[in-house]
Amino acid sequence: MKALFTSLLLLLLAGCSTGLRIDRDHVSANQDNRIQFVVLHYTNASLERSLALLTHGEVSSHYLIGDGPATVYQLVDESRRAWHAGDSQWDGRTWLNSTSIGIEIVNPGFTDTPQGRVWHPYSEAQIQSLIALLKDIVKRNGIQPRYIVGHSDIAPLRKQDPGPLFPWKRLADAGLGVWPNANAVAQQQAWFASNPPSIVWYQQQLARFGYAVSQTGELDEATRHVLAAFQMRFRPQRFDGQPDAQTAAMLQVLNRMR
Template identity: 45%
Template sequence: MEIIASPSPNFDFRQYPVNMLVLHYTGMESGHAALDRMCDPEAKVSSHYMVWEDGRIDQLVAEDRRAWHAGVSRWQGDQDLNSRSIGIEIVNGGHDFPLADGSLPPFPLPQIQALIALIRKILADHDIPATRIVGHSDIAPDRKQDPGEHFPWQMLAQAGIGFWPEVEGTNDPDVDGKSLSPGETGASVRRMQEFLAGIGYALDCNGSYDPPTEAVVRAFQRRWLPDRVSGIADIQTLRRIGAVFDFYSA
């Protein structure tokens, strides 16, 4: 695996050991535009690596330094995720630059194969549990959508990276119950919020299916149920929440 040095000035010093991996898409018109931006000192944004469509990999920031990719974000009760994580930008236009027919641009196989090889290298060097391999939308659900519902999380799990639930349900009747929708309140909503917070999402377990809860449900679906990104917790979503919670809390 060849890694090209493309140093960015946008970094500082870590405050915590590395124990997270955050995946992004670039969300720009081209990889060159994304690379130029991440190397522009005025942009104040960067990542440790960028993976091109053809599988080339650029390294912008050394892994022992704090790249500026996560922004205001939280996961499993932690903040300052830039200090705790390695960030990888994957060249893809995403929601901002869809294809001509409106669909999201695919991630080419050589790109995903290179990404898998890079992540395996990172995991060999750092103690990063499967529960802390996340997308940008997981850690900032109110403002981010990347790497998007078109990102092949299941393919990564099949390569031994992260997790993909093989079970559709949970034995907990409070989670595997009736569907829930924005605006609802009550114990069932609170229980769902507790499961989502137990997975790692930053969420106030107040029993109200409010806009922040809808944003988290949508982020969960984008990651775990990419064919139904609605923000509505239907039965399949509730079952999947329970299955992921069971794995994350094991």
């Protein structure tokens, strides 16, 4: 009798411990994917050093693309937050670690020489691996092409990666980014050459595109950094942070595409 009572008590306790019932029949329409951005970086280090830093250092990323061969390493599950963006902002959203997937690409970045700064190119194999990886990530997460950005876009005052040799147009041609139409830019450039816009206009257009820029009306250091980041991405031949007709034309065309 005592044994029977004990068994019944254990069954009752087991039922209590698993008694939570969740009704999942009512799904809210007011939701979207937590992952909204992909942020691209170069490592400024060798593959061996990059793996060490990204797995045992203070920073991390979801993926790393090696060099020779361009192996794709997954270092952090996409459901978890990686520490790759830092103090960042894009399109009004801040601290993008929580809402982004970070991809690091093994690349030295740049070398300063007596003749000036020399930037290092990405290999064809790396770009092919990146495009394949991005297509998979974008498809699974429903990420908008304009939300594939560089570290220099989301933190222009302190970062320059993935640098001026990164092939943004090639990504855009693959549906993995945005790029201004050349004919539309030429038409707008001719108009802006005779009608240069104010600094306030540049700051408004840069903010509309996604950059964090204070609306000071002055060509201050912060505004020059943001202009340089935009130019480095869309006109890598010259990214001096100075306003000009071509920069204005590209900004206007891109914002009209939105």
